[in-house]
Amino acid sequence: VSAAEQAAQHLEIAVIPGDGIGPEVITEARKVLDVAAEASGATVAYTEYPLGVQHWLATGETLSEETLQQLRGHDAILFGAVGADPQDTRVPSGLIERELLLKLRFSLDHCVNLRPARTYPGVQTPLVADAPIDFVVVREGTEGPYVGNGGSIRKGTSQEIATEVSLNTAYGVQRVVEDAFVRAQGRSKKLTLVHKHNVLVHAGDLWRRAVEEAAPSYPDVTWDYMHVDAATIHMVTHPGRFDVIVTDNLFGDILTDLAGAVTGGIGLAASGSINATGDAPSMFEPVHGSAPDIAGQGIADPTAAILSAALMLDHLGLSTAAEQIERAVHIQLSQWAAEASGSLSTAQRGDAYVQQLRRVVA
Amino acid sequence: VSAAEQAAQHLEIAVIPGDGIGPEVITEARKVLDVAAEASGATVAYTEYPLGVQHWLATGETLSEETLQQLRGHDAILFGAVGADPQDTRVPSGLIERELLLKLRFSLDHCVNLRPARTYPGVQTPLVADAPIDFVVVREGTEGPYVGNGGSIRKGTSQEIATEVSLNTAYGVQRVVEDAFVRAQGRSKKLTLVHKHNVLVHAGDLWRRAVEEAAPSYPDVTWDYMHVDAATIHMVTHPGRFDVIVTDNLFGDILTDLAGAVTGGIGLAASGSINATGDAPSMFEPVHGSAPDIAGQGIADPTAAILSAALMLDHLGLSTAAEQIERAVHIQLSQWAAEASGSLSTAQRGDAYVQQLRRVVA
Ligand SMILES: CC(C)[C@H](C(=O)O)[C@@H](O)C(=O)O
Ligand SMILES: CC(C)[C@H](C(=O)O)[C@@H](O)C(=O)O
Numbered sequence: 001v002s003a004a005e006q007a008a009q010h011l012e013i014a015v016i017p018g019d020g021i022g023p024e025v026i027t028e029a030r031k032v033l034d035v036a037a038e039a040s041g042a043t044v045a046y047t048e049y050p051l052g053v054q055h056w057l058a059t060g061e062t063l064s065e066e067t068l069q070q071l072r073g074h075d076a077i078l079f080g081a082v083g084a085d086p087q088d089t090r091v092p093s094g095l096i097e098r099e100l101l102l103k104l105r106f107s108l109d110h111c112v113n114l115r116p117a118r119t120y121p122g123v124q125t126p127l128v129a130d131a132p133i134d135f136v137v138v139r140e141g142t143e144g145p146y147v148g149n150g151g152s153i154r155k156g157t158s159q160e161i162a163t164e165v166s167l168n169t170a171y172g173v174q175r176v177v178e179d180a181f182v183r184a185q186g187r188s189k190k191l192t193l194v195h196k197h198n199v200l201v202h203a204g205d206l207w208r209r210a211v212e213e214a215a216p217s218y219p220d221v222t223w224d225y226m227h228v229d230a231a232t233i234h235m236v237t238h239p240g241r242f243d244v245i246v247t248d249n250l251f252g253d254i255l256t257d258l259a260g261a262v263t264g265g266i267g268l269a270a271s272g273s274i275n276a277t278g279d280a281p282s283m284f285e286p287v288h289g290s291a292p293d294i295a296g297q298g299i300a301d302p303t304a305a306i307l308s309a310a311l312m313l314d315h316l317g318l319s320t321a322a323e324q325i326e327r328a329v330h331i332q333l334s335q336w337a338a339e340a341s342g343s344l345s346t347a348q349r350g351d352a353y354v355q356q357l358r359r360v361v362a
Numbered sequence: 363v364s365a366a367e368q369a370a371q372h373l374e375i376a377v378i379p380g381d382g383i384g385p386e387v388i389t390e391a392r393k394v395l396d397v398a399a400e401a402s403g404a405t406v407a408y409t410e411y412p413l414g415v416q417h418w419l420a421t422g423e424t425l426s427e428e429t430l431q432q433l434r435g436h437d438a439i440l441f442g443a444v445g446a447d448p449q450d451t452r453v454p455s456g457l458i459e460r461e462l463l464l465k466l467r468f469s470l471d472h473c474v475n476l477r478p479a480r481t482y483p484g485v486q487t488p489l490v491a492d493a494p495i496d497f498v499v500v501r502e503g504t505e506g507p508y509v510g511n512g513g514s515i516r517k518g519t520s521q522e523i524a525t526e527v528s529l530n531t532a533y534g535v536q537r538v539v540e541d542a543f544v545r546a547q548g549r550s551k552k553l554t555l556v557h558k559h560n561v562l563v564h565a566g567d568l569w570r571r572a573v574e575e576a577a578p579s580y581p582d583v584t585w586d587y588m589h590v591d592a593a594t595i596h597m598v599t600h601p602g603r604f605d606v607i608v609t610d611n612l613f614g615d616i617l618t619d620l621a622g623a624v625t626g627g628i629g630l631a632a633s634g635s636i637n638a639t640g641d642a643p644s645m646f647e648p649v650h651g652s653a654p655d656i657a658g659q660g661i662a663d664p665t666a667a668i669l670s671a672a673l674m675l676d677h678l679g680l681s682t683a684a685e686q687i688e689r690a691v692h693i694q695l696s697q698w699a700a701e702a703s704g705s706l707s708t709a710q711r712g713d714a715y716v717q718q719l720r721r722v723v724a
Contacts, residue, residue, distance in 0.1 A: 094560030102561070126598050127488055145507075145528070150564040156571075160532035162564040166507070170522035196612070198456030199464070202512040202524040209518075229619035236488050236598065236623040250558070254616060257591035261598040 011044045014074040018052040020290025021300035022080025028302035028350025029309040036321040039361035053084040062099035079285035085292035108280040110273035113141035117259035122337020125264045135242035138180040139252025143172040146249040168203040177210045180246035181218040190243035191223040194231045267301035270308040284312040298345045328357035373406045376436040380414040382652025383662035384442025390664035390712025391671040398683040401723035415446040424461035441647035447654035470642040472635035475503035479621035484699020487626045497604035500542040501614025505534040508611040530565040539572045542608035543580040552605035553585040556593045629663035632670040646674040660707045690719035
């Protein structure tokens with residue numbers, strides 16, 4: 001047990017189950033988390049925050065300053081999913097995504113949006129060339145076209161002009177690039193910068209210089225550059241070439257959904273929104289959304305939420321516990337594949353992972 | 363023969379073969395074009411413009427006002443590919459793309475960037491679910507983040523800020539949306555707007571209202587909306603769901619490369635940059651680039667260039683000739699698949715398409 005693991009023996013976790021399938025998958029993630037933490041000699045206390053669409057409809061709160069202050073007091077945040085049923089006309093489109101999810105990322109300075117993409121045993125991918133995929137996308141999380149810096153004039157007239165401004169700073173780009181290089185050092189030592197610097201000249205140039213200037217400090221890491229359009233091709237034709245991808249907020253959003261698709265479905269894709277200095281809690285969430293179409297049926301796949309909990313443990317210094325969850329998930333997925341098991345409920349899956357984890361930690 | 367076809371009996375085509383494999387694939391496209399035009403009773407005169415990286419290195423011209431004026435005098439432009447070898451340090455990255463390719467699109471008001479995506483017989487796709495794909499992306503071509511409206515301050519310092527501004531106008535969006543609805547009417551009557559309006563609120567809202575307001579004029583067309591990140595998932599998991607996609611310049615750039623990948627390679631993807639009023643010539647080009655790595659070897663696949671020539675004929679009112687090229691390509695691809703033919707040279711492929719076309723038009 002490392003010093004970090006000893007220091008992290010009590011975890012204060014904020015839980016935002018959210019909407020739709022969010023609460024369903026978070027229930028399973030907590031079961032698994034409890035077992036992994038206990039095996040590592042850690043204790044976990046959960047505080048639930050009932051944020052999301054339902055909460056907004058009931059109270060008018062998306063995310064108040066007071067709630068935000070309370071969230072800051074935790075070691076990390078475990079987040080389910082938020083989002084209204086698109087049919088629900090009471091909820092302005094994108095409101096909860098911006099006023100809750102993005103507000104959390106921006107307020108808590110989640111500069112690194114970490115999204116591992118990998119194939120799992122027995123999980124079929126949509127690709128003929130079913131080669132192993134194992135890369136991680138380091139998506140910038142607090143800048144780019146996500147800053148909400150746009151507007152419109154003459155709205156609703158034939159002379160309307162709408163703008164969206166992508167803001168990119170040396171400060172914001174460099175810290176993400178450093179993070180990506182460090183992660184590449186801990187992996188296969190290959191970094192790919194994805195941007196579109198032939199068109200987005202100014203932002204693209206800033207990103208390229210950030211990588212060029214950081215590179216000499218990581219002489220064991222080789223890096224290359226790829227335009228975002230070309231990156232989508234490679235992700236379909238030979239995704240195995242990627243190790244660490246570093247990219248901006250919007251390109252990262254697009255590429256990680258694609259990565260989820262080519263690795264066998266976003267039911268498996270985990271993510272962490274990382275505060276790099278530790279000034280505020282980082283947040284861990286499945287990449288999938290609230291899936292209102294299957295909510296309430298108990299059939300959502302909790303794997304992405306469980307793997308997000310593992311990312312959280314790793315971030316909090318409990319790397320052994322994190323690896324144990326990863327291992328249990330691997331073993332259980334292989335087993336289901338061998339059994340050609342039919343459709344399982346959310347709880348059945350969660351319970352199976354828990355049992356598997358108990359064996360792993362024994 | 364329709365009135366349009368009679369009026370279009372003599373075609374003045376500007377040809378920009380460009381760099382790398384550009385000239386190689388354009389040679390084959392011209393062979394096929396000649397046969398198709400002749401069979402339709404049309405004549406074609408070609409004027410070659412030696413633009414591209416080599417021309418810039420030799421003369422310093424990317425695209426002069428004078429050349430642009432000359433190009434305006436033609437009925438259409440057939441474009442190969444431009445772009446330097448990334449290793450060639452004499453050529454500033456993106457220079458020729460911006461100063462030639464994008465300058466043409468912007469100067470000639472190519473508002474609709476039309477990119478069909480379809481599977482072809484015998485062409486293997488990277489997807490397990492090898493179902494037919496047949497959709498077309500109507501990509502906006504003169505606005506969005508492509509306008510070059512960005513800048514930076516304190517460049518090279520730790521306080522650098524770089525911006526990129528996406529400009530979107532009712533004028534620019536509405537004309538593209540209209541075009542997409544009309545194309546949907548001529549196809550399976552299903553339009554999908556792709557954007558990211560939960561984050562890019564102002565531009566996204568303009569696009570959504572443009573579609574909502576146009577929709578009643580096309581009551582036979584059903585439409586839906588998809589976020590760009592989700593669209594990449596659907597393009598991999600069930601691309602057959604798409605008929606016509608309408609989207610902005612950058613999202614269209616990304617999605618059409620992905621579409622090329624999932625349909626079996628961008629060696630087949632054709633495109634047209636359309637001037638909607640006819641005030642200036644439209645331009646037709648393969649989606650693939652200049653591929654410096656295989657240039658000069660005579661092994662590039664000319665299919666995308668040939669299908670681009672077909673798009674050009676269709677645009678110029680020679681729809682029968684266009685269909686005949688499409689048909690010849692289909693038949694020939696099926697034949698190669700049945701023969702399990704090995705690797706063919708660029709010219710062998712071109713000649714085979716010509717022979718096949720002769721049979722089709724006979
Ligand atoms: C819901 C949305 C605002 C969000 C994003 O665009 O970042 C989501 O797509 C994601 O990837 O986490
Ligand atoms: C070369 C580049 C500027 C261009 C674009 O981004 O539009 C290309 O990728 C394309 O899709 O035609």
